[in-house]
Amino acid sequence: MRNHVINALDHGLVGDGVTNDQPALQKLVDSCPPGEVIRCPAATYAIKDAGTVWRTGVSLIGDGPSATRFVLSNPGAPATPVPLAFWTTLQHGASPERPIADVTFAGFEIDGSQITLPAYDVLAKGLGMQYVVRGSFRDLYIHDTPATGFGCDFLQDCTVERIVAVHCGRLDSGWEKGGAGIGIGVGGWGPIERLTVSECVTRRNGTNGIFVELQDADWTPPRGIRILGCHAEDNEYGISDWGADGLLISGCTMIGNHTAGFDVSGQGTTHVAGRYGVVTGCVVDDNPGDGVSIGNTPGGYTVSATRISRNGGHGYRQHNLPGAISVPASDMVLDGNDIWDNAGDGIRVDGELIDPFLVSNRIRGNGTPGRPASGICLNARVSSATIRNQRIWDRRTPPAQTAALHITANGQLTDPVFMDLEPIK
Structure with a gap:
């Protein structure tokens, strides 16, 4: 490969903002x-x-986002989406045998x-x-963009770095396919997709700030995907796992997202939730809905060393969306989290759990004066749980977090392995 840089202005592009440079x-x-x-100069x-x-x-390279600008429009084809660049299975026959390889944007x-x-x-993507x-x-x-800003699928040995995606999915009602700042379909390469998304910022997008989504329910959820040091704010969902295996989310902030800060569910097109992922060292704060919302998963998710605070719903909620696969979730882990000042319960279980571990969490000051809450509320069957070394308190006067552990009429706690809390009903 020659690795030769050519100037687009020497090959027919004009760059005056008026002339159609697409042909x-x-x-x-x-x-x-x-x-x-x-190279497209400034x-x-x-x-x-x-x-x-x-x-x-x-x-394709430019001189920087403030200098090199591509303005998309469709004045002569008002029903036609206009991505800057695309290569898809349906339109162009993209496949593992016909990939796009060795490219930089x-x-x-x-x-x-x-x-x-x-x-x-x-298709109206960036x-x-x-x-x-x-x-x-x-x-x-x-x-x-009318649809997802960065909407690329099946990325093998790829890096996505320092992308700022703002107000993408502007025509999305909130429940269309895509409509995210960064939306990545997964599963096309088999059980392993080596992809890192890092240092990206997503704000005010139609559905998610960032999501990964299994594209065929019969495919194996892939391992190898990491989301590191990203910021998701004022989206419908902050970051969502809709079908990966072992997704790693580390050092991210998820703030002010409407339905949930972090979401694992069957909300995606194939209704397959992620499993066995890890959320660690994150800040999940001030989301009007739940902070961390996990469901429709066979289990295995770990949430650790994360601040979950000031959310309008529950801090952490385990629940299953209707219409998607719903099985008891096994081996869920909440370890060493700081869960405080959420309007609902600190930890709320509305979906059946088997062998969960709730260890060393600090749960304080949840609930509001008009909405009493519990540190931990079990509203579903929970079996063989390990619940230990929790610190649950409310220093406010009067306290709104009125119970350390509350088991509702719909909840059960059977065969606990070890507990250092007495259930308070």
């Missing part, structure tokens, strides 16, 4: 051999009426605010590629 960009991509790097490039079908081995802005559509269209190998996506600012 010239498509011609340039089609003519580039593998290893070519297209300018505003108008991309009108068609997305650019990408090719393997061809990269870096250092530019995608503005989708000028796209008009009669209805939501899942970037929308499937089956990518050795891809690097970094230092991008993507905003105001």
